[in-house]
Amino acid sequence: MRYILERIKNFLWAVESFLVELCCLILYFLIFCPYSLILKIFKVNSLYLVNRKSKTFWVESSKAKTIFEDQY
Amino acid sequence: MLRKHLSEFSLDKSTLYFSEHHLSHAASAFYPSPFKKAAVLCLDGVGEWATSTTWLGDGKDLKAISQINYPHSLGLLYSAFTYYCGFKVNSGEYKLMGLAPLGKPKYVDLIMENLVDVxxxxxxxxxxxxxxxxxxxxxxxxxFENLFGHPKRTPESLIDQFYKDVAASIQHVTETIILKMVKYLKEVTQVDNLCMAGGVALNCVVNGKIRETKIFKSVWVQPAAGDAGGALGAALALYYNGDVTRKIEEKDSMKGALLGPMASRSETENILSNENIKYKNCSYCELASLIEQGSVVGFYTGRMEFGPRALGSRSIIANAKIPDIQKIINLKIKKRESFRPFAPIVLAEDYHRYFVSNYDAPYMQFTDYIQSDQFPGVTHVDGSCRVQSVSKEKSPEFYQLLNEYKKLTGESVLINTSFNVRGEPIVCSVKDAISCFMRTDLDYIFLNGFLVDKKDCSELQVDEVYFGAD
Incomplete structure (x- = not known):
């Protein structure tokens, strides 16, 4: 029984170490990786291609504020 | 901060109103226009979030129709190419526009396929x-640089054909987009008149093409279409938000854009006397004769212009028929790029005699095509020019000069360029004008009816008239 518990404990240690390593790696990547590469990886720029399907890019201004508002 | 400064004028208890950026532009375009009802198109870099807005003006009401938001901006697209071609963003866009006729629009497809979805x-x-x-x-x-296969041009370096072609291409793309917008606005509003404002509306080549297409019967562009005009627009928007009736003038209510500071004749004379500068009274007839003989003259009269254009109050004037005049003024006086032509001024009643169309253009907001090849100093390589028509009502002093010039030579076209040197704003005060005159190769300066000859100023040092104490 004691042997089994020891094995489980070792396994959990290994998992924890792995997760810590992974988090460090992600943190390192986020800090030092070029911004443009992140955009490429997460395909942020593909929005341009997605939006090509739109018929218009005009947005209705009816909800936009056009009346004066006293700021104070 | 506003409250703190307003307290200096005992206005800290007043109500503060905020006018959105594009509302200010739209108001600056619509309210001073000669139209009761008009569509309004505002195009600029960005204001709050809007970059392009469409409006419908009717009487004193201004209703927003649609908008495109940041980061999708026609102004910023043009500025990106301004940057790529080695000019300064936010101030060099007009140079890119001037460079465009020297190139071929070879990269239109590349731009349309990769950079912008229209x-x-x-x-x-x-x-x-x-x-x-x-x-x-x-x-x-x-x-961006990889797409075009060339690096960004180094500022002040030689402009090779590639960058001229790029300039022509982005100008073409801008025209295509704006003309489509104008068609859309016509469909949506079904009115006959169009007003425009925003920095992109200073692109007089596009404005000329809009007028050529006749999608709208009349087009009016705010003379101070850039952000300076926003101040005027904000004030007008607030004014017409109140219980007032809108008065519409037959031409427009911008008063020739002569809204700036002025110096009286006696103030001018005092300054000249105090600085020991030799001067004499000069009639417009004498001045016209000097210009006809080839002299380049600094012309300073009345109120300063509001907006980016010199419309005859703070101008450098020369004979447009002299073959090398563009080179002389560009290199000796304005000290700017040699490819840039100058604008012609013409008597309003003689407009049709020299130019293809027959419009009123008092604010230099549209290009037109010149019919004669006798005016090399004001004609671009494609035959276009940014013409200003001069009327007695809007520019009385400028009108008198042109009239005298016409009596003398039979022609009523002269060169008009802003009274400044490269990198400096247009002169405002009499002292600014004299300082600029002393540092350039101008032959004469005409100051509210007084003439100063450069030959009489040879002993004066620039520092002596730079008036550091002011």
Whole structure:
């Protein structure tokens, strides 16, 4: 029984170490990786291609504020 | 901060109103226009979030129709190319426009396929892969340079044909987008008149093409279409938000854009006397004769112009028929790029005699095509020019000069360029004008009816008239 518990404990240690390593790696990547590469990886720029399907890019201004508002 | 400064004028208890950026532009375009009802198109870099807005003005009401938001901006697209071609962003855009006729629009397809998605109604979406202005301090990135296969042009370096072609291409793309927008606006509003404002509306080549297409019967562009006009627009928007009736003038209510400071004749004379500068009274007839003989003259009269154009109050004037006059003024006086032509001024009643169309152009907001090849100093390589028509009502002093010149020579076209040197704003005060005169190769300066000859100023040092104490 004691042997089994020891094995489980070792396994959990290994998992924890792995997760810590992974988090460090992600943190390192986020800090030092070029911004443009992140955009490429997460395909942020593909929005341009997605939006090509739109018929218009005009947005209705009816909800936009056009009346004066006293700021104070 | 506003409250703190307003307290200096005992206005800290007043109510503060805020006018949105594009509302200010739209108001600056519509309210001074000669139209009761008009569509309004505002195009600029960005204001709050809007970059392009469409409006319908009717009486004193101004209703927003549609908008395109940041980062998709026609102004910023043009600025990105201004940057790529080695000119300063926010001030060099007009140089890019001037460079365009020297190139061929070879890269239109490349731009349309990769950089901007344009719909039939003129709305557009930029591919941000190639731009850096949303997240950095430059307009474009390496991908942009790779797309065109050339690096960004180094400022002040020789402009090779590639950059001229790029300038022609982005000018063509801008015209395509705006003309589509104008068609859309016509469909949506079904009115006869169009007003425009925003920095992009200073592109007089596009404005000329809009007028040529006759989509709208009349087009009026705010003379101070850039952000300076926003101050006027904000004031007008607030004024017409109240219980007032809108008065519409037959031409427009901008008073020739002569809204700036002025110096009286006696103040001018005092300054000249105090600085020991030799001067004499000069009639417009004498001045016209000097210009006819080839002299380049600084012309300073009345109120200063409001907006970016010199419309005859703070101008440098010369004979447009002299073959090398463009080179002389560009290199000796204005000290600017040699490819840039100058604008012609013409008596309003003689407009049709020299130019293809027959419009009123008192604010130099449209290009037209000259019919004669006798005026090399004001004609671009494609035969276009940014003409100003001069009328007695809007520019009385300028009108008198042109009239005398016509009596003398039979022609009523002269060169008009802003009274400044490269990198400096247009002169405002009499002292600014004399200082600029002393540092350039201008032959004469005409100051509210007094003439100063450069030969009489040879002993004066620039520092002596720079008036550091002021």
């Amino acid at each position: 719909k039939e109604d003129g709305s557009f979406y930029l591919n941000l892969t190639y731009f850096n202005y949303t997240r950095g301090l430059t307009m474009i990135n390496e991908e």
